[in-house]
Amino acid sequence: MHQTFDAALEINLLHANQEGADHNRAHFDEWGITCLNVMSSPGAGKTALLERTLAALSDECKIAVIEGDMTTELDADRLRQYNVPVIAINTGRSCHLDSKMVAGGIHRFSHDYHPPEFDLVLVENVGNLVCPAEFEVGEHAKVALLSVTEGEDKPLKYPFMFQEADCLLITKMDLAPHLEVNINQIVENVRQMNAHVTIIPISAKTGEGLEDWFNWVRSTLKTQAEPQRLSAIV
Numbered sequence: 001m002h003q004t005f006d007a008a009l010e011i012n013l014l015h016a017n018q019e020g021a022d023h024n025r026a027h028f029d030e031w032g033i034t035c036l037n038v039m040s041s042p043g044a045g046k047t048a049l050l051e052r053t054l055a056a057l058s059d060e061c062k063i064a065v066i067e068g069d070m071t072t073e074l075d076a077d078r079l080r081q082y083n084v085p086v087i088a089i090n091t092g093r094s095c096h097l098d099s100k101m102v103a104g105g106i107h108r109f110s111h112d113y114h115p116p117e118f119d120l121v122l123v124e125n126v127g128n129l130v131c132p133a134e135f136e137v138g139e140h141a142k143v144a145l146l147s148v149t150e151g152e153d154k155p156l157k158y159p160f161m162f163q164e165a166d167c168l169l170i171t172k173m174d175l176a177p178h179l180e181v182n183i184n185q186i187v188e189n190v191r192q193m194n195a196h197v198t199i200i201p202i203s204a205k206t207g208e209g210l211e212d213w214f215n216w217v218r219s220t221l222k223t224q225a226e227p228q229r230l231s232a233i234v
């Protein structure tokens with residue numbers, strides 16, 4: 001875990017990280033690649049979402065994945081079955097990806113492949129609802145997942161993730177009928193934090209909502225018209 005001892009240290013850390021993120025974004029821009037940073041608490045369904053996304057979209061656009069995990073290549077190996085480049089980054093004791101780690105991944109990617117051929121880089125961040133939202137890695141948009149099993153109060157208790165998100169996926173909707181969960185309350189709490197975020201309820205299991213998610217991803221691609229929300233945040 002990273003520890004913050006004082007505010008000045010935190011500011012320096014985030015400032016250095018921001019410079020690295022700008023460097024990474026400049027690479028993506030030069031190559032015409034859109035980068036999405038996919039974040040959530042552990043187990044909310046990031047890898048399941050990426051599996052469905054690679055299966056559906058890798059014929060129409062060229063995708064690479066940067067896979068962040070503290071240890072193991074378990075998720076990276078799941079995604080390699082879709083025949084796309086998967087660059088695994090083990091963060092060790094760090095509970096989030098930072099821009100320097102992702103720069104290492106990008107430089108490996110550019111050494112092994114020809115990046116201008118690619119359209120989309122999906123970054124799966126370390127499962128953690130707190131600091132991944134604070135450490136930009138060079139993405140053009142942030143995607144946050146919240147599963148129906150986590151409780152309606154999470155947007156209020158972990159506000160930064162929800163304030164920063166451009167797209168919020170409410171995941172595992174197939175489980176909702178079996179739980180005492182109020183989806184409208186989740187939406188209301190998310191809206192309280194972020195009035196403009198795109199909210200899409202999905203199930204990677206049944207496929208509910210996935211077409212809306214794919215359309216949102218398509219709208220972020222550089223070859224498409226820039227969506228208003230994106231032009232507002234750059």
Ligand SMILES: Nc1nc2c(ncn2[C@@H]2O[C@H](COP(=O)(O)OP(=O)(O)OP(=O)(O)O)[C@@H](O)[C@H]2O)c(=O)[nH]1
Nearest residue numbers: 041042043044045046047048127172174203204205
């Ligand atoms: N019922 C149901 N289960 C799901 C769904 N999506 C994911 N899961 C299950 O939830 C568990 C965690 O899914 P992952 O995709 O590994 O979650 P993750 O966010 O990548 O997890 P970490 O990378 O460890 O943070 C697995 O057992 C999945 O099968 C869904 O839409 N419905």
Ligand SMILES: [Mg+2]
Nearest residue numbers: 046047075124
């Ligand atoms: Mg995962």
Ligand SMILES: [Zn+2]
Nearest residue numbers: 002095096131
């Ligand atoms: Zn962290």
Ligand SMILES: [Zn+2]
Nearest residue numbers: 023027103107
């Ligand atoms: Zn570089």
